[in-house]
Amino acid sequence: MIKVIAINGSPRKDGNTSILIRHILKELENEGIRTGTIHLGGKKIHGCTSCMKCFENRDRKCVIDDDLVNTCIEKMSTADGIILGSPVYFLDVTSEMKALIDRAGFVSFANGLLFKNKLGNATVAVRRAGASRTADSMLHFFLANEMIVHGLPVIGIGRDIGDVEKDEEGLARAKNLGQTMAQLLNHLDQHPLPALKPEQADERMTKKKK
Ligand SMILES: Cc1cc2nc3c(=O)[nH]c(=O)nc-3n(C[C@H](O)[C@H](O)[C@H](O)COP(=O)(O)O)c2cc1C
Numbered sequence: 001m002i003k004v005i006a007i008n009g010s011p012r013k014d015g016n017t018s019i020l021i022r023h024i025l026k027e028l029e030n031e032g033i034r035t036g037t038i039h040l041g042g043k044k045i046h047g048c049t050s051c052m053k054c055f056e057n058r059d060r061k062c063v064i065d066d067d068l069v070n071t072c073i074e075k076m077s078t079a080d081g082i083i084l085g086s087p088v089y090f091l092d093v094t095s096e097m098k099a100l101i102d103r104a105g106f107v108s109f110a111n112g113l114l115f116k117n118k119l120g121n122a123t124v125a126v127r128r129a130g131a132s133r134t135a136d137s138m139l140h141f142f143l144a145n146e147m148i149v150h151g152l153p154v155i156g157i158g159r160d161i162g163d164v165e166k167d168e169e170g171l172a173r174a175k176n177l178g179q180t181m182a183q184l185l186n187h188l189d190q191h192p193l194p195a196l197k198p199e200q201a202d203e204r205m206t207k208k209k210k
Pocket of ligand 1: 010011012014015016017018086087088089090091092125126127128129130157158159160161
């Protein structure tokens with residue numbers, strides 16, 4: 001079965017980011033795709049400590065194992081599509097989302113790109129400024145991991161919980177992104193990309209300086 005996992009970086013579990021994610025996932029579910037959401041925001045999530053243990057262990061995990069990041073990595077690596085969502089906090093993603101990007105990103109690099117060729121896209125809830133930059137922070141995670149980004153991210157405008165429900169254009173974009181993602185996932189399910197050779201772990205970060 002085709003699976004999509006969404007990760008919500010907002011501490012407001014039922015806030016605007018969550019609403020945008022739900023609108024995207026509804027379209028995927030309508031097309032028979034299984035979805036799940038992990039609410040990461042508001043939880044104690046460590047930042048990357050630069051210990052480089054992921055490059056030593058290469059066990060598809062971060063050594064920091066007392067928060068939700070390893071669960072996210074596991075769910076992301078078994079999904080066919082990934083949606084990252086964050087409100088704009090000081091013109092960028094929330095600290096929980098940034099911690100996920102850094103740690104999941106390095107674990108992926110250490111294990112030969114765990115998310116390669118999966119579909120990825122992002123959604124952002126914004127009051128006024130910083131939406132593009134916030135979306136870019138998440139899109140760059142997909143690009144660095146050699147994932148497929150199918151078009152622009154979804155931006156919803158609002159401040160208080162529920163405000164994005166009034167942003168007709170934002171909701172239409174969410175619907176469109178969900179439909180396009182479903183179409184592509186169903187197509188790739190019927191016509192899978194050629195099997196990829198197992199990747200060598202990315203050595204760029206651990207190469208000794210001459
Ligand atoms: C700490 C903090 C920083 C914020 N920074 C910005 C900002 O730079 N630009 C902006 O437009 N909105 C900013 N906001 C507003 C939120 O992005 C906005 O309320 C959003 O809808 C919240 O989404 P949520 O309900 O999913 O948490 C900020 C909110 C908080 C709490």
